[in-house]
Amino acid sequence: MFNLFRKKVTVAKRSDNNNNLNKKQDVKESIETIKLITLLDLIKHGDEINLNIKNEDAYEQGAPLAKCRILKLEGVSIKFSEWAEWTVTIDIHDNDNTFTVYKEKFKIDWDKETVAYAYKHSNRDIEVEWDHEGDWCEYISSTIHELKEKLDKHREDAERQAKLEKERQHELKVKMDKEQKEYFNQVFKNKR
Template sequence: MRLFKRKNKFEAELVKVPKQEVEKIKLFTLLDLVQNGHLIGLKVKDYDSEDSMYRILEFENFRVHFSEWSEWTIRIDVYNGSESFEVYRSPGLKIDWYSSTVGLAQWEKGSLEVEWSQEGAWCSYILKKIKEEKQKLDLKRVSDKRIKELEEKQKEERLRRDNEEKKKDFNNLFQNKL
């Protein structure tokens, strides 16, 4: 609120401050971490059966559950010892595990981002941890890609040198025959 003085009168003007958007966790990010988290040392427990999949991505003081029966559900629980508390449950989801896609099931309404059912200090803690681990995974991918490119260049260089050497040897062989 701002106060102005105009001709011996005070007037108040309400100033609207834009609400700061709170960053949200995308469900695709959680899927990426549960599928590939083992590459960076994350604990991913696999409880798959013949007709369903169930994975748990475990962090310090919270777990992300991926369960599939007819539809997929993602659940986040905070825990301390043997006590746990559900803070997020997704609507019914269609997840293609092999092409890494996430969508809403046919009749479900909802979001493809985490919408907390219970809010508290854990929201920012979980967001921070998920972002950190996603960043580590992305850096690992970039590093692996660079290493692979370097290995391919080295392989090409070795092949080029071998070909040059063979070319020289065969050139000498045929020049001696002339």
């Protein structure tokens, strides 16, 4: 079992009078940021690599009303929920205890896979800005990046397989055409 609260590795130690502030800066520098578009990609396509994604979409009389998807990891859940507007929530869990460490509202286009702030204007990639920081930040960040790499590798493999299959089909067609050509050449030779 992976320990959610494992020891964190810092970038470098500084020797100043304000040691606690420096330690906090070192820790912040060592944690990779998480882009919201990455989370959306994992929530939407994670089933391709067998991620535990719970679909809690709501329907009214068979018509889609709202989307809700939850990516469940060990000790962590990431929820994309659409009710009037999209909310992205990251919770950490231990037994029956839950603590929300990130929650923000966004404008998300599910089909075009775009993410924008609901109430802010920004053209930069939107990243998770933790509401509460702790040892879980490094765990969640590294886990998300590993899963994204796995998903990207899966896509590359699928693309490579599709390309090989297309080449194989082309070679098979060329072979069949050649055999047909030889057959009909023989048929027409025999008729003359």
